[in-house]
Amino acid sequence: xxxxxxxxxxxxxxxxxxxxxxxxxxxxxxxxxxxxxxxxxxxxxxxxxxxxxxxxxxxxxxxxxxxxxxxxxxxxxxxxxxxxxxxxxxxxxxxxxxxxxxxxxxxxxxxxxxxxxxxxxxxxxxxxxxxxxxxxxxxxxxxxxxxxxxxxxxxxxxxxxxxxxxxxxxxxxxxxxxxxxxxxxxxxxxxxxxxxxxxxxxxxxxxxxxxxxxxxxxxxxxxxxxxxxxxxxxxxxxxxxxxxxxxxxxxxxxxxxxxxxxxxxxxxxxxxxxxxxxxxxxxxxxxxxxxxxxxxxxxxxxxxxxxxxxxxxxxxxxxxxxxxxxxxxxxxxxxxxxxxxxxxxxxxxxxxxxxxxxxxxxxxxxxxxxxxxxxxxxxxxxxxxxxxxxxxxxxxxxxxxxxxxxxx
Amino acid sequence: xxxxxxxxxxxxxxxxxxxxxxxxxxxxxxxxxxxxxxxxxxxxxxxxxxxxxxxxxxxxxxxxxxxxxxxxxxxxxxxxxxxxxxxxxxxxxxxxxxxxxxxxxxxxxxxxxxxxxxxxxxxxxxxxxxxxxxxxx
Numbered sequence: 001x002x003x004x005x006x007x008x009x010x011x012x013x014x015x016x017x018x019x020x021x022x023x024x025x026x027x028x029x030x031x032x033x034x035x036x037x038x039x040x041x042x043x044x045x046x047x048x049x050x051x052x053x054x055x056x057x058x059x060x061x062x063x064x065x066x067x068x069x070x071x072x073x074x075x076x077x078x079x080x081x082x083x084x085x086x087x088x089x090x091x092x093x094x095x096x097x098x099x100x101x102x103x104x105x106x107x108x109x110x111x112x113x114x115x116x117x118x119x120x121x122x123x124x125x126x127x128x129x130x131x132x133x134x135x136x137x138x139x140x141x142x143x144x145x146x147x148x149x150x151x152x153x154x155x156x157x158x159x160x161x162x163x164x165x166x167x168x169x170x171x172x173x174x175x176x177x178x179x180x181x182x183x184x185x186x187x188x189x190x191x192x193x194x195x196x197x198x199x200x201x202x203x204x205x206x207x208x209x210x211x212x213x214x215x216x217x218x219x220x221x222x223x224x225x226x227x228x229x230x231x232x233x234x235x236x237x238x239x240x241x242x243x244x245x246x247x248x249x250x251x252x253x254x255x256x257x258x259x260x261x262x263x264x265x266x267x268x269x270x271x272x273x274x275x276x277x278x279x280x281x282x283x284x285x286x287x288x289x290x291x292x293x294x295x296x297x298x299x300x301x302x303x304x305x306x307x308x309x310x311x312x313x314x315x316x317x318x319x320x321x322x323x324x325x326x327x328x329x330x331x332x333x334x335x336x337x338x339x340x341x342x343x344x345x346x347x348x349x350x351x352x353x354x355x356x357x358x359x360x361x362x363x364x365x366x367x368x369x370x371x372x373x374x375x376x377x378x379x380x381x382x383x384x385x386x387x388x389x390x391x392x393x394x395x396x397x398x399x400x401x402x403x404x405x406x407x408x
Numbered sequence: 409x410x411x412x413x414x415x416x417x418x419x420x421x422x423x424x425x426x427x428x429x430x431x432x433x434x435x436x437x438x439x440x441x442x443x444x445x446x447x448x449x450x451x452x453x454x455x456x457x458x459x460x461x462x463x464x465x466x467x468x469x470x471x472x473x474x475x476x477x478x479x480x481x482x483x484x485x486x487x488x489x490x491x492x493x494x495x496x497x498x499x500x501x502x503x504x505x506x507x508x509x510x511x512x513x514x515x516x517x518x519x520x521x522x523x524x525x526x527x528x529x530x531x532x533x534x535x536x537x538x539x540x541x542x543x544x545x
Contacts, residue, residue: 141484144483151418160414160416175475176520179520223477223478280474280475282497283448
């Protein structure tokens with residue numbers, strides 16, 4: 001599909017299949033955060049309001065400039081878009097809503113980018129707000145409406161047998177991965193240790209103490225092979241990300257951070273949310289094969305090679321998801337990620353720093369949006385002690401295969 | 409005797425024959441009459457050829473463990489007294505994979521590739537759960 005816009009930022013995008021130009025013309029123009037913490041007394045709506053005000057100030061926009069909402073919140077873990085529009089006094093002409101689930105982070109940002117590119121809105125606010133410490137019973141427990149649906153939830157839940165939490169899905173995938181490739185829990189520890197090292201440079205991060213291999217190995221087993229520090233924080237906080245079309249973005253307070261390529265969520269019988277294709281979980285085939293062009297279309301669309309990506313950001317709800325995402329996007333081959341993440345390669349100063357603010361494992365679990373804010377700070381050159389030198393191209397990509405690439 | 413307070417399967421039109429089969433101690437698979445392929449989880453159409461012509465056929469009940477975990481944390485109060493307990497995915501000889509549990513042996517015997525066969529556990533008047541036991545070579 002083609003759109004024509006009179007004024008586009010430089011840097012055209014191309015479809016991986018047809019080679020046609022794709023006119024994604026969207027930029028992140030503002031970011032806002034509430035405090036991140038555990039046991040915060042504020043409502044989700046209040047946390048979201050704080051982040052919303054912060055994002056408007058960051059962008060130099062007024063509340064009345066926001067005419068679109070892309071909500072990564074909603075039932076059963078929060079309010080819907082209409083309560084936000086009503087509660088914040090907005091006048092909205094475009095809405096996308098998913099519910100609060102890692103699967104829909106990328107989707108929420110992509111819909112905002114598509115909406116401004118198509119002229120359905122001028123400025124879309126992506127809103128997420130979590131109060132996980134208050135809603136603990138939801139997360140794999142008796143209150144987990146999502147995981148207790150017919151045939152279980154999306155992470156392979158089997159409630160009658162006591163597999164009821166998302167961590168269980170990551171565990172069954174990692175167990176098979178370890179069997180196939182000889183990967184070990186020691187190797188897996190490199191992921192949460194890297195996230196912790198990043199958190200130690202970030203004053204907003206919840207986790208303040210270093211994590212050693214010994215501490216990782218002696219921590220309690222949660223769902224084998226996942227130990228305590230392989231599982232993300234249960235925390236509270238909100239993030240708002242404002243997205244505008246290129247012509248609008250140029251006139252605002254901050255240097256625009258452009259969305260230069262995207263690829264959508266992968267789904268089907270050969271997919272399991274917490275595994276690369278072909279790992280043999282649920283009804284997936286049990287044959288790994290090389291990535292096809294369509295698996296990597298985000299790079300073609302962005303017109304950048306993998307080698308040009310200076311940092312990788314991902315939904316690190318559980319340590320294995322980081323390794324699976326690296327294999328999805330071809331940073332290493334099938335079965336190679338456990339060795340690949342060793343030796344500081346994924347830490348600041350390494351070849352591919354990952355989640356440089358500490359991620360869900362050590363900064364805070366704000367549904368991935370804390371890491372998206374970090375990408376924006378990096379591309380503005382405003383990441384302080386965590387700054388990647390001359391950061392110009394960063395990738396967001398998840399274990400379930402969706403992605404976007406941002407550029408300064 | 410205390411009431412069974414663990415989660416029960418959510419039984420609807422698509423999976424009712426599966427759980428009804430368990431009551432009769434038979435592992436039933438929805439199987440396409442058009443292309444011959446069985447599938448799980450039970451759906452209203454064949455996921456391979458999209459035919460509506462689904463027949464329920466008894467499976468051999470045999471397969472092998474393709475992945476597993478041991479759950480240490482009690483997310484549900486009703487499982488608190490049983491931790492740590494195992495969960496497995498079994499690849500049935502017919503092809504589809506089923507999430508279940510291994511009974512009758514210590515969890516240390518659970519290995520990927522291990523041959524298993526189905527057993528049934530009558531919970532109460534309405535519910536029978538499938539499980540698997542290890543088949544010694």
